[in-house]
Amino acid sequence: MNTTAQPAAANPGDGELLAARAGREPRRIARVLPLVGVPHLDRLFDYEVPAEMDSDAQAGVRVRIRFNGRLVDGFIIERRSSSDHSGKLRPLERVISPIRLLPEHMWRLVNQLAERAAGTRADVLRAAIPPRHASAEKAGLFAGGKEWEDLYSTLEPVAELRTQARSDAESALGKYHFGSRFLAALLDEGAAPRMSLLTAPGDDDARLAAVLAAATAWAGKSALVIAPNQRLVDRVSKALAAWTSAEQVLQMTAAESSHVRYRRFLSIVLGQARIVVGTRNAVFAPLQDLGLVVVLGEGDDSLVDPRAPYLHAREVAKARSQGESAALAIIGHHRTAEVQQWVAAGELASIRPTPETLREQLPWIRGLGDTERQLEAESHSPGSRLPALAFATIRETLDADRTVLIQVPRRGYAPALACARCRTPARCRNCNGPLELPQGRDHSAPTCRWCGHLHPTFTCT
Numbered sequence: 001m002n003t004t005a006q007p008a009a010a011n012p013g014d015g016e017l018l019a020a021r022a023g024r025e026p027r028r029i030a031r032v033l034p035l036v037g038v039p040h041l042d043r044l045f046d047y048e049v050p051a052e053m054d055s056d057a058q059a060g061v062r063v064r065i066r067f068n069g070r071l072v073d074g075f076i077i078e079r080r081s082s083s084d085h086s087g088k089l090r091p092l093e094r095v096i097s098p099i100r101l102l103p104e105h106m107w108r109l110v111n112q113l114a115e116r117a118a119g120t121r122a123d124v125l126r127a128a129i130p131p132r133h134a135s136a137e138k139a140g141l142f143a144g145g146k147e148w149e150d151l152y153s154t155l156e157p158v159a160e161l162r163t164q165a166r167s168d169a170e171s172a173l174g175k176y177h178f179g180s181r182f183l184a185a186l187l188d189e190g191a192a193p194r195m196s197l198l199t200a201p202g203d204d205d206a207r208l209a210a211v212l213a214a215a216t217a218w219a220g221k222s223a224l225v226i227a228p229n230q231r232l233v234d235r236v237s238k239a240l241a242a243w244t245s246a247e248q249v250l251q252m253t254a255a256e257s258s259h260v261r262y263r264r265f266l267s268i269v270l271g272q273a274r275i276v277v278g279t280r281n282a283v284f285a286p287l288q289d290l291g292l293v294v295v296l297g298e299g300d301d302s303l304v305d306p307r308a309p310y311l312h313a314r315e316v317a318k319a320r321s322q323g324e325s326a327a328l329a330i331i332g333h334h335r336t337a338e339v340q341q342w343v344a345a346g347e348l349a350s351i352r353p354t355p356e357t358l359r360e361q362l363p364w365i366r367g368l369g370d371t372e373r374q375l376e377a378e379s380h381s382p383g384s385r386l387p388a389l390a391f392a393t394i395r396e397t398l399d400a401d402r403t404v405l406i407q408v409p410r411r412g413y414a415p416a417l418a419c420a421r422c423r424t425p426a427r428c429r430n431c432n433g434p435l436e437l438p439q440g441r442d443h444s445a446p447t448c449r450w451c452g453h454l455h456p457t458f459t460c461t
Contacts, residue, residue, distance in 0.1 A: 028050075028051070030046070030063070030080075034074040036067065036072060037123055037126075038120070042114075042121055046080075047092050058076065058079065058098075058100060059079055059100070060100035060103060061075070061095055061100055061102075064092070066090055066093055075101075097137060102125070106128065109316075109323055116319075117309035119308055119311075130261050141267055141270060142272065151245060161243065165218045168211050175357040177352055177353075178349060182349070186212075192325045192327050192328075194347065194348045199353075200358065204235075206227075206239050212292060214275070223292040224290065225278075226296065228296070228300035236277045237249050249276075250268065268286060268287055273285075293320055293329070295328075330348065416434035417437065422460065424460060430453040434450070435449070
């Protein structure tokens with residue numbers, strides 16, 4: 001077994017040329033990354049490929065190898081015909097599955113993330129690729145392997161679905177500065193625009209993500225939507241029902257069983273899936289021809305992997321966007337400091353609602369006592385629990401059969417007792433602390449909140 005970390009200096013084809021000149025067969029060598037998670041073993045090792053495994057043991061497949069006296073899983077990263085190690089190499093124990101689970105672009109992403117986060121590539125791969133489930137491989141692709149467009153309905157013309165999704169996307173983004181320009185660059189120019197979109201008051205960020213994903217998918221590219229929790233994933237999937245069928249949208253969350261999750265992963269890696277909506281680890285979904293990555297709720301702690309190397313889905317999404325020339329949309333009602341830094345550095349375009357949209361959708365915010373008349377009215381009722389303007393607004397809203405939300409700084413808002421006639425606060429005769437009536441006790445005597453002294457015969461002076 002070769003423990004050299006760097007690839008052999010010779011060209012992989014040189015071994016075949018030398019073997020042909022010597023009249024012998026070229027060596028079948030696989031460079032394997034063992035999934036051991038130990039930093040000093042985070043490198044490639046050379047193994048001999050037995051003749052019966054030659055066709056299945058290709059780059060990207062999962063294999064079983066003997067490493068340090070025990071059997072471990074690994075991924076073949078490269079096939080070669082020569083090795084730096086001049087001695088005898090250990091053979092592969094077996095090919096676990098002939099399906100190439102690790103495409104080349106995902107291997108580049110794994111290397112980039114491991115280097116950036118100072119972690120091991122084995123740890124990144126454990127988060128990116130779910131454990132194998134043999135029954136999922138036997139079940140095969142969904143709907144007998146139909147193409148993504150055919151999963152909707154054979155009676156619906158694709159051109160009409162594409163036009164409808166595009167029209168709805170233009171309508172949704174038309175309310176934002178440069179929103180239409182982002183959409184044109186994504187769908188018409190084949191560019192990879194990146195934006196941070198601050199949603200307008202009343203707009204649904206899940207619907208915005210859904211219409212962008214649908215327009216991208218019907219344009220022929222793949223779309224990936226990342227959300228921090230299952231509830232938001234369900235909202236996006238429900239919104240996508242306006243342009244796609246349920247079979248065309250794959251959810252990748254922890255709620256699925258290992259069988260379902262692995263089968264959906266196979267659908268992604270084999271090119272059947274085109275829209276994926278999921279939580280944190282779904283950001284690694286190896287979609288083919290990725291066109292758009294959307295991140296919702298990017299400030300949520302749920303998007304941070306609690307295991308080393310503690311990757312944030314937002315960082316992975318940005319790396320994928322740059323590495324695969326895909327568009328990136330970070331959508332939300334606010335921005336974190338990290339995203340604002342990207343905007344300030346020019347890495348993301350800042351897209352905000354137009355002034356007309358804000359005037360139409362921004363709710364009225366009125367301060368109490370804006371006028372002298374209101375101040376005069378409030379001065380005559382200093383002990384009232386609700387200001388007159390707030391009380392009138394609540395009454396009007398309830399009369400209109402609408403909902404009212406009242407927020408107070410603490411439970412009760414006015415916990416102390418006061419005289420009903422003169423509004424003088426009731427104070428303890430012992431320590432001058434505020435008096436209150438204990439909750440849950442009928443006909444109880446006023447009690448001091450500071451010293452607990454009872455005042456059963458208290459009267460206002």
